[in-house]
Amino acid sequence: MSGGEAHVDNSIWMRAVVIGGVxxxxxxxxxxxxxxxxxxxxxxxxxxxxxxxxxAKDLYYTAKDAYTAAAADExxxxxxxxxxxxxxxxxxxxxxxxxHHEIEAHLSYLTWRTAGxxxxxxxxxxxxxxALGGFVNSVQPSEDxxxxxxxxxxxxxxxxxxxxxxxxxxxxxxxxxxxxxFQEVLxxxxxxxxxxxxxxxxxxxxxxIVTIGIANWWREDLPFIGNGEQIAxxxxxxxxxxxxxxxxxxxxxxxxxxxxxxxxxLRMRTGWCTKWSWDEGTCRELDLDGNGVTDVFAxxxxxxxxxxxxxxxxxxxxxxxxxxFWTMLPGAVNTFALIISSYTIVLALKTAKAKNWEAPKGALxxxxxxxxxxxxxxxxxxxxxxxxxxxxxxxEWSHLVAEGFTIxxxxxxxxxxxxxxxxxxxxVGLLVMLYLVFKADTVGYDEKxxxxxxxxxxxWHFVDLAWVVIFPAFYLY
Amino acid sequence: MGEHEASGIFEKTFDGLLGQDIYFWNFIILMxxxxxEVGAVFFVGIPLTAVWAILIGVGIVKGYGIAAYFMHLKGxxxxxxxxxxxxxxxxxxxxxxxGLSNPDGVDALPGWCKPDWDYANTR
Numbered sequence: 001m002s003g004g005e006a007h008v009d010n011s012i013w014m015r016a017v018v019i020g021g022v023x024x025x026x027x028x029x030x031x032x033x034x035x036x037x038x039x040x041x042x043x044x045x046x047x048x049x050x051x052x053x054x055x056a057k058d059l060y061y062t063a064k065d066a067y068t069a070a071a072a073d074e075x076x077x078x079x080x081x082x083x084x085x086x087x088x089x090x091x092x093x094x095x096x097x098x099x100h101h102e103i104e105a106h107l108s109y110l111t112w113r114t115a116g117x118x119x120x121x122x123x124x125x126x127x128x129x130x131a132l133g134g135f136v137n138s139v140q141p142s143e144d145x146x147x148x149x150x151x152x153x154x155x156x157x158x159x160x161x162x163x164x165x166x167x168x169x170x171x172x173x174x175x176x177x178x179x180x181x182f183q184e185v186l187x188x189x190x191x192x193x194x195x196x197x198x199x200x201x202x203x204x205x206x207x208x209i210v211t212i213g214i215a216n217w218w219r220e221d222l223p224f225i226g227n228g229e230q231i232a233x234x235x236x237x238x239x240x241x242x243x244x245x246x247x248x249x250x251x252x253x254x255x256x257x258x259x260x261x262x263x264x265x266l267r268m269r270t271g272w273c274t275k276w277s278w279d280e281g282t283c284r285e286l287d288l289d290g291n292g293v294t295d296v297f298a299x300x301x302x303x304x305x306x307x308x309x310x311x312x313x314x315x316x317x318x319x320x321x322x323x324x325f326w327t328m329l330p331g332a333v334n335t336f337a338l339i340i341s342s343y344t345i346v347l348a349l350k351t352a353k354a355k356n357w358e359a360p361k362g363a364l365x366x367x368x369x370x371x372x373x374x375x376x377x378x379x380x381x382x383x384x385x386x387x388x389x390x391x392x393x394x395x396e397w398s399h400l401v402a403e404g405f406t407i408x409x410x411x412x413x414x415x416x417x418x419x420x421x422x423x424x425x426x427x428v429g430l431l432v433m434l435y436l437v438f439k440a441d442t443v444g445y446d447e448k449x450x451x452x453x454x455x456x457x458x459x460w461h462f463v464d465l466a467w468v469v470i471f472p473a474f475y476l477y
Numbered sequence: 478m479g480e481h482e483a484s485g486i487f488e489k490t491f492d493g494l495l496g497q498d499i500y501f502w503n504f505i506i507l508m509x510x511x512x513x514e515v516g517a518v519f520f521v522g523i524p525l526t527a528v529w530a531i532l533i534g535v536g537i538v539k540g541y542g543i544a545a546y547f548m549h550l551k552g553x554x555x556x557x558x559x560x561x562x563x564x565x566x567x568x569x570x571x572x573x574x575x576g577l578s579n580p581d582g583v584d585a586l587p588g589w590c591k592p593d594w595d596y597a598n599t600r
Contacts, residue, residue: 236556248560255561259568266572315518325519332515339511342547343504350500461547468539472532476518 005223006443012222016134016438020127027123035116042109049098049105056098060091107399114398118391122427129214129431130438136215161230161242164217171209178202222439226448247455251462254425258466261418265473268414272307275319276477310415310474313405322403330392331475337392338464341385345457348378348440352450376440379453382460383433386426393423415474422470425463432456485551503546510535510542 067084070076175182182203188195230242237245312318314327351357357371368374397416407416436456439445445453491502514535517528545551550558 236559240554240556244557245560248557252560252564255564256567259564259571263568263571263574317518328515328518335511335515336508339504339507342507342543343500346500346504346547350498458548461543464547465540465543468536468543472514472536476514476532477528 004225004227006225008219008223008443010138012442013134013138015442016130017138019438020129020131020134023123023130024127027120027127030123031116031120033116034112035120039109039113039116042105042112046102046105046109049102053095053098053102056091056095060088060095063088063091106402110398110402111395114395115391118394122387122390122430125427125431126434129434132211133215133218133435136211137219140219162217162220164213164220166213167216168210168213171206171211171213173206175203175206175210178204178206218435221435221452222443224449224452225443226446226451229451241451243451243455244458247458251458254462254466257421258418258469261414261421262469262473265414265418268410269309272309272411274307274309275312278306307409307411308405309411310400310405311477313400313403314475320403320405327399328475330396331471334389334392335467335471337385337389338467341382341389342461342464344378344382344385345453345460348375348382348445349450349453349457351375351378352445352453353447355447371446372440372444375445375453376437379433379437379440383430383437386430386433389426390423390430393419418470419474422463422466425466429456429460429463432459499546503542507539507542510538514539 063084067081067088070081070084178201181199185195185197185199187193232238232240232242232245308320311323313320313322314331315323316325316328317323351371351374354371357374359365359369359374368377405415406412433456436452439452488499491497492499494502514532517523517531517535544561548561550561
């Protein structure tokens with residue numbers, strides 16, 4: 001370390017490029033094993049189950065027709081009719097079992113396929129994030145070559161402010177302006193339809209500026225060892241770190257965003273006739289066309305005025321009849337994963353701020369032999385738990401879509417938009433966390449520069465807090 | 478978050494208990510309440526209002542635990558709590574005004590909400 005900042009040479013930036021390569025390898029490996037290897041085996045099982053189902057269906061309907069014909073025939077004896085009825089009952093059970101097995105096989109296939117594809121796409125994004133950030137900085141002249149002691153000229157009194165967020169925001173705005181065309185061109189590319197590469201210009205310009213913004217942000221923050229933190233000099237945050245105040249104002253705006261989703265959901269939910277509201281007697285004035293509500297919900301043939309929510313598919317007593325312990329599991333595991341990840345980031349900060357840190361005893365001590373390694377590993381554990389959240393969420397989505405709960409319905413629209421917006425927040429947090437892990441592994445954190453972990457932790461806890469509202473509202477109620 | 482000392486009944490009871498700090502106990506309480514939250518839906522047959530009460534009660538406790546201890550609003554200067562609570566007025570207005578009070582809001586807006594609507598359409 002020199003002057004007011006740590007010295008960061010190009011080899012450190014190249015390490016980010018190497019880490020990007022490692023992520024790419026992990027993604028390809030996970031996709032090859034889960035998304036292709038296991039998923040193909042599961043797909044064969046699914047095809048066999050489909051075949052068994054079709055056979056069982058034919059046998060059942062043949063037996064049913066035979067029974068109906070025999071019942072109409074005056075020459076059929078009671079013993080023959082009873083035997084035919086027994087056969088029909090047995091085959092109906094086999095038909096139901098085959099149908100159940102087919103659904104199970106399909107969902108099992110979707111689980112492995114979705115997990116493989118999700119991990120691949122996540123790792124590609126992680127790899128691009130790390131490799132691009134590292135590469136852009138590694139090709140710039142080293143600070144030693146410029147005869148400067150540090151990025152801020154070694155002046156301890158220079159502030160740690162940055163224009164990079166503005167550059168980043170500008171790039172993001174351009175990307176979103178070009179997003180409709182971006183999505184259209186990508187769709188056409190994947191489906192083999194005609195497309196014009198020029199349509200990508202706006203979004204690509206945006207992504208380039210985003211990359212420059214992020215890379216420059218890294219370059220400014222990585223050497224930061226705690227000197228030059230800007231302090232607010234006027235009310236209402238007088239004496240407080242400006243970055244912390246800014247983050248709280250950002251969280252304030254985020255509360256509004258999620259409140260918008262939640263109030264929209266409440267508005268729709270209070271107007272829907274769900275099984276729960278029916279059971280409570282709040283929508284019984286609806287004309288049921290002679291169908292009892294139990295039959296309507298049990299048969300899956302819904303009355304147009306009845307609404308199935310995501311929780312109807314996931315809860316054990318949900319109206320769709322598809323819910324059990326296993327359908328609740330991904331959402332429940334995700335809830336625990338977020339809470340544990342909130343605690344691991346608290347541990348990372350606590351370790352960074354500890355003045356007399358001692359390595360824990362036993363197995364944990366081997367994982368965390370030094371303070372630097374402990375901070376990095378706590379952050380990495382947070383990163384893994386967040387990644388698990390995304391994978392489980394997409395597996396759950398794939399199951400819901402397969403069971404007929406799509407974004408095309410009003411209930412599906414608010415569910416996928418709200419949980420999707422939350423998922424995007426988690427994923428953006430994971431990218432930032434990657435950088436924190438990288439910094440913890442290179443320059444390192446201590447009690448002087450631990451604000452990076454603290455401020456990111458505030459964002460991460462907010463994401464956890466949003467899930468505290470989303471999970472019961474969308475999954476349990 | 479982990480940088481200031483906070484004092485209160487919860488801290489006095491749990492901080493240092495079994496050699497663990499307040500963050501550990503907050504984490505344990507969050508885990509236990511989450512278990513209760515998920516478990517509530519497996520009790521088929523309990524009234525909807527009871528499920529609602531459990532979910533809202535658990536939500537409040539979890540929200541407080543995360544905001545007060547993990548985000549360290551308890552112990553940080555008051556200005557951060559005020560900043561966090563600032564949008565509450567708007568959130569309450571949105572939930573009440575949009576979410577709960579007007580189920581026909583989308584399809585049957587009152588006339589005063591759509592002045593010159595017909596004119597705008599025909600034009």
